Amino acid sequence: MVKMVDAPEGIEGQGFFATSVDKVIGMARANSLWPLPFATSCCGIEFMATMGSNYDLARFGSERLSFSPRQADLLMVMGTIAKKMGPVLKQVYDQMAEPKWVLSVGACASSGGIFDTYSVLQGIDRIIPVDVYVPGCPPRPEQIIEGVMKIQELARNESLRRRNSDEYKKMLESYNIQTS
Numbered sequence: 001m002v003k004m005v006d007a008p009e010g011i012e013g014q015g016f017f018a019t020s021v022d023k024v025i026g027m028a029r030a031n032s033l034w035p036l037p038f039a040t041s042c043c044g045i046e047f048m049a050t051m052g053s054n055y056d057l058a059r060f061g062s063e064r065l066s067f068s069p070r071q072a073d074l075l076m077v078m079g080t081i082a083k084k085m086g087p088v089l090k091q092v093y094d095q096m097a098e099p100k101w102v103l104s105v106g107a108c109a110s111s112g113g114i115f116d117t118y119s120v121l122q123g124i125d126r127i128i129p130v131d132v133y134v135p136g137c138p139p140r141p142e143q144i145i146e147g148v149m150k151i152q153e154l155a156r157n158e159s160l161r162r163r164n165s166d167e168y169k170k171m172l173e174s175y176n177i178q179t180s
């Protein structure tokens with residue numbers, strides 16, 4: 001059965017429906033997020049289960065995975081990130097076009113997890129901004145799906161002006177990310 005997403009809020013009458021551009025674009029973005037899976041260890045296996053037929057991330061319009069940053073708008077970081085891997089992750093983030101969102105999946109990506117050692121990055125938010133954190137070691141597929149749904153909520157309700165705001169630019173600059 002094909003499930004249609006709900007129309008955004010608007011004014012409806014006989015033969016017409018009016019809403020704002022923000023809401024239409026938000027609806028389209030939220031239901032066609034293209035994830036880039038940056039999976040380095042066990043949390044990545046949970047992601048594989050999330051993509052499988054039982055959980056089926058395709059139900060949310062996100063079955064099209066991208067291993068090219070330029071064709072992705074949701075960076076999903078899943079697994080332990082060694083400090084040596086940090087610059088690679090940052091480069092992947094830099095290469096993604098705006099608008100883009102970041103989902104940190106599991107304890108390792110979010111905080112280093114159990115690996116409180118000299119070689120492991122203690123949370124990816126030390127190098128890139130994160131929109132949603134999914135707790136767990138590992139999180140179950142249901143939790144990963146909930147994280148994706150939170151990102152959908154952000155995408156659906158984001159103002160078109162947000163990415164051009166001084167506040168957003170300052171946030172990127174705090175991560176030494178160039179804004180043009």
Ligand code: SF4
Pocket residue numbers: 041042043044078079080106107108109113114136137138139
């Ligand atoms: S959070 Fe747990 S399951 Fe996920 S990558 Fe780290 S050790 Fe593995």
